[in-house]
Amino acid sequence: AQSVAQPEDQVNVAEGNPLTVKCTYSVSGNPYLFWYVQYPNRGLQFLLKYITGDNLVKGSYGFEAEFNKSQTSFHLKKPSALVSDSALYFCAVEDHNFNKFYFGSGTKLNVKP
């Protein structure tokens, strides 16, 4: 079955440290990959996406993600975390051959001062 996995329900990091939020997927073909963020009491917002090309994509607020085809992963990273990055992060995969969209269960990022 097609699926997206975010193995960590919660990630805790100290402000200024690098952060990684993991995502792996099991979707056939060459899917398109996305990260969205949900701040408290706000709707989901787009962060970045991988469609084709360079495996390292850069997005909003200093976030980046690396596509690894062999490991079917699309981990979200940031070199230096901010307290304001604390939010719920969702990895999403588009199976464009069948126009289906799959989201992970979300990872809560806590950045402590």
Place this chain on the structure above:
Amino acid sequence: GAGVSQSPSNKVTEKGKDVELRCDPISGHTALYWYRQRLGQGLEFLIYFQGNSAPDKSGLPSDRFSAERTGESVSTLTIQRTQQEDSAVYLCASSLALSADTQYFGPGTRLTVL
């Protein structure tokens, strides 16, 4: 409008009643999506609309769920004979194009079935 809007923001209903949820996409967006988000879980894709194409209904959880869209404007998601397991936040999103495009999400409708 500036973004995707949904109404109502909250809906409490009794088991067995029908409910209708509304989504107003961003003007000019041809694609519109409905998702369900149960408490503590990820988004479950329900259905999308693209232009005048017939929607793929295979993602709808049961035949109690239906959705319509008039042209490239408002969409409604209807749940008939609601059950307690239908309780969730229902999210709508729209995008300029169907594929490889950023989806802009509305604030959601929180449905509680008593």
